[in-house]
Amino acid sequence: MAEALRSVVGGVTAARGFRAGAMSCGIKSDAGTRDLAILIADQPCVAAATFTSSRTAAAPVLVCREHLAAAGWRAQAVIINSGNANCSTGAQGLADARTMAQLVSDRFGIAPELVMVSSTGIIGRPLPMAKIASGISQIEGRYDGGQSFAEGILTTDTRAKTIALEWDAPDPTPDGARVLRIGGSTKGAGMIYPNMATMLCYITTDAAVDQHWLQRELRMAVADSFNMICVDGDMSTNDTVLVMASGLAGNTPFAEGVPGAATFAAALRQVTQTLAREIARDGEGATKVQEVHVAGAATDADARRASRAVTMYRLWQCALAGGDPNWGRIMGALGASGAEFSHDRVAIGLSATLTQPVVWLVRDGVAVDYDQAAAKAQLAGAEVFVHVDLGAGTATAIAWGCDMTHGYIDENTTYTR
């Protein structure tokens, strides 16, 4: 049996061996808003990461890939600026991203290839390097913790997104605490249809973990979390998910078959899914988060396609905003998803929580005699669960999204002004 996971505070600094903080260095136009964040480990960590698959990946993504390869998938620090994406900035942008890493390297005595770099914000403008250099020179000692770090990486997000978990260690720990911890922090509100989107996510753990196993577990966890959320269907140029494992808990490094590895994997999944859901909840202009459960798909790929298609169908996102149980939009999304199924076997239902009975609107592809008021009631709260059975097999998937309101448009009509 997996050990029970307990929520703790601290975000990315909950695990042993990590410091973090953030400050304002003047990139963002609102004076005093935090726009430079640092996460730093006491010693080099085992690292795993996934990045955007965009053809126009930003310079910091290219530099992270370079550095991870050069350092043998180890990392000790991450420097992140918000307000400027350092994307479509050409050779200068690449040089600037490398300089950001070098400045951290110089300041903290860490090999440059152990420094990861992230940027998020407006595309196509040169990074204000004087501000960043000045910020890095002052950031030491501003280790005001995971919450400050979580705020420093935000752009249009309305709130910081953090989680930390602990559980009982399978081995005695060197410090006698007998617990392992994992924590994370993420940002993202628009341009969210990861594969990856600009979402950035940093996860730290004090568990000792085999790098190859960690990379594989991370890829699977991301596939079922960040790659299953949609705010607007727009993939970004800067998406990054990075895990750093300090190993300070002193456990036998987790890998396939090692006692405790399953619990670590479960904790990693809980961290990524919780943070992914927080991104969907904080979608630009969103008033509701939706969780779409697809069952009865012919294949896993079809289940993913179908569930994501519902979350990104604009007409359904609008109906959701209006509290209109217009299941025809869901049917339209399923039909267009590319998943294989028969129209006359589809069931569609709604619920306001996962535990209450589902109000089924459609069975065998046609409306059942449901109560319209009951259907509307499922859409009245801040969370909506959509249940789909395709009647074509046994595969399932869950995707997360939000509604679409005037707020999304207001946020994005004049973003660069």
Next chain:
Amino acid sequence: MAEALRSVVGGVTAARGFRAGAMSCGIKSDAGTRDLAILIADQPCVAAATFTSSRTAAAPVLVCREHLAAAGWRAQAVIINSGNANCSTGAQGLADARTMAQLVSDRFGIAPELVMVSSTGIIGRPLPMAKIASGISQIEGRYDGGQSFAEGILTTDTRAKTIALEWDAPDPTPDGARVLRIGGSTKGAGMIYPNMATMLCYITTDAAVDQHWLQRELRMAVADSFNMICVDGDMSTNDTVLVMASGLAGNTPFAEGVPGAATFAAALRQVTQTLAREIARDGEGATKVQEVHVAGAATDADARRASRAVTMYRLWQCALAGGDPNWGRIMGALGASGAEFSHDRVAIGLSATLTQPVVWLVRDGVAVDYDQAAAKAQLAGAEVFVHVDLGAGTATAIAWGCDMTHGYIDENTTYTR
């Protein structure tokens, strides 16, 4: 040389041998709004058609496919209702669609398999067959023409969309008029990302045309017109494009290599592209139409992918609404499109017309020193041209779309209420 194409009035009734009209039969809640339309030919016509590729295609689409196969790709009448999509209505919906055709068959003495059926509107509600039957019994003699027909097929559209062209016939015509005509009418405003979307389009011609050649030409014309428009990225369940050729012009039937066939094909393309562009212009809540020209793609498929990706990227649609020349959104869309290219070879420009010089914002993947006021000026009008060169080859494509405003959301938050 192709003969010159001249615009004429009349829409679907411009060509010889077609009558059309529309009336209110009470499906739509606003009393008196036309919601039942008929197009009827003097004799059976050669027919070609394309339909939605949705897995949840509506009953009338299934019936059209059945009838075309049974009639050897001939058709003589189309009956269309708006206000109800007859989709996700199960066996009853299928029976109702067949009954609609039978009622027209009985009334006009046309074999039922020569009657095409279309529906557009809300998904999942039974067709009000009593109203439709009553309407069909009264529709004879309401042949008030192509404009009335064009209005009868609308849903959330703000205006009718018609076109008709004529050109000099290659052969003498039986009636001595010495001209050929083609005309069409379309509807569509939301759920527009055809492949097909609910767009409905009916095209009539008095040219004699070989059926196989017509089907091939239609497929190519649709690929470059209706399949290149995007309002919201949402494919529909009812999309239909139907061409009926009466042959009354008495020309040698057009087919590969027949004199005059190239002019007919050009006219068909002009009809489909004009109507497709009208759908983009009339997108729900749209204030601007955008035409995205992609050049320098490695393959035709990449050119299509890249141009469509720009039209459907919500963040760019919002920027367009705000008049914000935020080319980073265009770059983001291109990067996420799946097209193959190098970030550092991309050029992006804007213009307010096709004939004026392009204001280039990006070359070699980075911003050039452009004038922000000049860039904004390109977005000030009701039409915007986006120019992209991927620098990866010689393939080109054009896609059409619109901006995204509060109006889109207002239209769709309470559609079924």
